Amino acid sequence: MTEPQTPEAKAQAIEVPEAAGGWGSLEGIAATELSQRAGPGALETLAHLNKPDGTACTSCAWIKPPTPAKFEFCENGAKATLWDLTSARCTPEFFEQHTVRSLWGLSANELEREGRLTEPLRYDPASDRYLRASWAEAFAAIGARLRQIDPAAMTFYASGKAALEPSYLYAAFARMLGHNNLPDSSNMCHETTSVGLKKVIGSPVGTCQLEDLEQCDAIFYLGQNPGTNSPRILHPLQQAVKRGCKIVTFNPLKEAGLVEFVNPQSPLDMLTGKATRLSHLYLQVRPGGDIAALMGVCKHVLARAEREAGLLDQGFIDAHCHGFEAFRAKLDATGWDALEAASGVTRAEMEAAGDVYADAKAVIGIYGMGLTQQVHGSEAIGMLVNLLLLRGNIGRPGAGCSPIRGHSNVQGQRTVGITEKVALAPVETYRTVLGLETPPQDGHNTAKFLEALQAGKNRAYVGLGGNLAMAVPDHGQIHAAWREMDLTVHIATRLNHTHLLPGKESWILPCLVRSEEDIQDSGNQFVSIEDSFSHIYSSMGKRKPASEHLLSETAIICELAKASLPENPRWQWDAWRGDYARIRDLIAQTYPKEFFDMDRRMHQPGGFFRGNDARRRVWHTQSGMAEFTDPSVLNAGPQDEAEDTLRLVTLRSNDQFNTTVYGMNDRLRGLSGERTIALMAPQEIARLGLAEGQRITLVTAADPATRRAVGGLKVVPYDLPAGTVAGYFPELNALVPLSLREKLSDTPASKGVPVRIEA
Incomplete structure (x- = not known):
């Protein structure tokens, strides 16, 4: 296909x-x-x-x-x-007119423009069409099938948007069935933070709060594009710069959102068109070059510290840190030539960044998937933490480490139990609150699910949102295996390509969006979400649903559980569906330290902060202290790539949210018209003997035993480092081998894939 x-x-x-x-x-x-x-x-x-x-x-x-x-x-x-509130409707009549195979040939944008799904749908293999079904029919059939399948062969995936209430029940439902196969979208992006950051400071999430951005005087910004992926952060960045804060950016692409910003909410900005220059320094590292670049910054800071008494926070290092001398020795043993070669930036640039850091009183490190989606991404996070620890820039006002998350509740889903790791599940409180004995074996993350899928061992898939088949690596291998599953169930709002890879039995269950009313027995329901600063807030929708047949994610999970599980007086699915406050009571009982009095506190302005011990300089690490780490590599990418390869960076456009493509414009990169492109520096195009506008094929250089290629890509000049090619996600995911993953987290290394060009 x-x-x-x-x-x-x-x-x-x-x-x-x-x-x-x-x-x-x-x-x-x-x-x-x-x-x-x-x-x-x-x-x-x-x-x-x-x-x-x-x-x-x-x-x-x-x-x-x-x-x-x-x-x-x-x-x-x-x-x-x-997009959620579109007037377009994707009705059963639409599916009567189109086979699944014919719909596969449409683009993501064309599929989603059909609008909101309106009724439950059952796949009919004989006609290759999705047909109208009733909710009762869907729940009975899915429940019967789940009872027949070995729990170890099931996967319950969550995309990251579902609120805390359905997420809690979803995780409990999976474990009641007998498995911990609960991968979520963090396995594809920020899982490296959860394991890498936890290893060095004992916290799986960032330490900053919003007020820190109001007090810092330097920000080190790595591998994240705020203009496209999180524009609301541009407002505090602009305010910080206007009061004198210096931003030092590390990123292969010169992204508009880190260069200049015109505030749409400022009449003066809009009338004059005058932009605020954001980055004081912009270091265009080669993909994976952040480790070496940050080492150079640290090397310069330590050199200055030898001349300037008190530059390092030696009191903090002595009282709170472990491994400093080994790290210092590593810096001394690493020459500038090696750092320049691995980072792609000059010694002068690294020293200039070091001066900004040394002269600042309070520094924040902000990063995104450019840092985490690398083979050695956890070591890159460790290097950023090394830099912050030198001057005590964790656990005090205006300082800290702040990963920027994508999906609106992906961090919260982990908080309330969506994890494949038994050690991270609330095993003891499940037993007390739900009378549930958690399955003792770890489940599988997204990568392990895909391996089980290819081996024919995963027989059922339930997707709580998302478009996973398009978001994952290795499309050629994965898509062929996806259709061989016995059961695929999609809880969704719009049609996407994952739905067009039906298993032997397949269902689409349409749900409400967050901005729509969710009327249950006790009235319109609040839900709760967690942001990347660990605050919990309430959310209520007020728009009329797109269809009278839609159910909420919570209602669908409750009905699936009733149809699949034996009766248990402690599993009150009807009561939980009728009043979400009862689910919040469960969350508060399951996580009493963080979620006590949840139903009241989530309504206060700004929500409530569930706490972060690393912010209080309490380190839940193996040593009980914050860890300086000695990097094993100078570049976070693959270490065995051949000299004639380029490194591929996958990107999202300004007209895109994950796999949802709103349109064909990428305004902030000055691109428009199509997404089948390969961005390269003009000098790189000339070096390779290519021409602007030429069509090329990219071929994966890693794992040569399997050919992975994407053709028809148009060469477009762009400001990039040498040896780098960039293109759009998910179109280029077919080039990412499933085997190319971050060492600790198993996250696909989509930001540094070795590729070759076939003209």
Whole structure:
């Protein structure tokens, strides 16, 4: 089966992309509204987005501040909300007219433009079509099938958007069936944070709070593109720069969101068009070069410390840190030539960054998937922590480590039990609260699920949202195996390509979106979400549902559990469905230290902070102290790549949220028209004997036993380091080998794949 095609058009590169924000942001929102016709009620929804007792945005995990702005949303949040509230409907009649095979050839954008799913659907292999079904029929059939399948051969995947209430029940449901196979989207992106950060500071999440961004005087920003992926952070970044904070950026691409910002909520900015210059220094590291670049920064700081008494926070290092002398010895033994070669930046650039760090009183390290989706991503996180520890920049005001999350509740899902690791599950309190004996074996993460799938050992898949088959690596191998499962169940709002890989029995169960009313026995329901600062907030939808047949994620999980499990007086699925406050009582009983009095506290402005011991300089590490680490490599990418290979970086466009593609424009990179492109530096294009506009094929250089290729890619010049090629996710995921993964977390290493070019 060939991959779905993107409509042909010309991709055009603009030499100097516009600043993030500004009129372009408003035009992007307007274009989405015109395409979706969400209606006048959408404006009211946007007005209440990310406000107390309003609706929590689904586009990212940024904070809901206690004192919100008049418009507390960004371009991406508006697009995601308007996309949810579209007037288009994907009805059973649509599926009567199209076979699954014919729909596969459409692009992601074309599929989603059919609109919201309206009724449950059952796949009919004889006609190769999805057919209308009733909820009773769906629950009975799925329940009967789940009772027949070995629990070890099931996977319950969660995409990261579902709120805490359905997430808690989903995890409990899986364990009641007898398995811990609970992968989620963090396995694809920030799982490296959960294991890498925990190893060095004892916390699997960031240590910062919003007020720290108001007090820092330097920010080291690595491997994250705020203009496209989390525009709301641009406001505090702009405010920080205006009060004198210096931002040092490490990123292979020169991203507009880290260069300049025009605040759409500032009348002066909009009238004058004057942009705020954000990055004081911009180090265009080669993919994976952050380890060496940060080592160079640390090396310069230590050199200055030999001349400047008190530059290092020696008191903090002595009282709170372990491994400092080994780290110092590593820096002394590593020469500048090696650091320049591995990082792709000059000694002068690293020293300039070191001066910013040394001169700052309070420093925050912010990072994204450019750091984590590498073979040695956990060592890159360790190097950032090394830098912060030198001057005590963790556990005091204006300082700390702050990973930027994507999905709006992916961190929260982990918090309430969606994990494949028994050690991280609330085993004891499950026993007390639910009378549940947790299965003793670890389950599988996303990568292990894919391996089991290829081996024919995974027979059932239940997806709580998402488009996993397109988000994963190795499309050629994975897609062939996906259809061989006995049962595939998709809890979804819109049609996507994963639904078009039906198992022998397949169901699509349409659900509400977060901005819609969720009416149950006790009335319209609140749900709760957790942001990347570990705050818990309430969220309520107020729009009328897109169809009278839709159910909430919570209701679907409760009904599936009733149909699949034996009766148990302690498993009160009807009561939990009827009043979500009862589920929050379960969460509070299961996690009493963090979630006590949850149902009241989540409504207060800014929600409630569930705490972070590393912020208090309490280190839950093996040594009981914050760990300086001695890196084993200078570049976080593959170490055995051949000299003639390039490193592939996969990207999202400005008109995209994960696998959801809103349109064909990438405004902040100055690109438009198509997504089948390969970005390379002009000098690289010339060196390789290529021409702008030429069509090429990229072939994976890792794992030569299996050919992985994507053809028809148009060469487009872009400001990139030598030896680098960049292109869009998920179109280029077929080039990412499943075997190329981060050493500790098993996360696919999608930001440094060795590839070759076939012209």
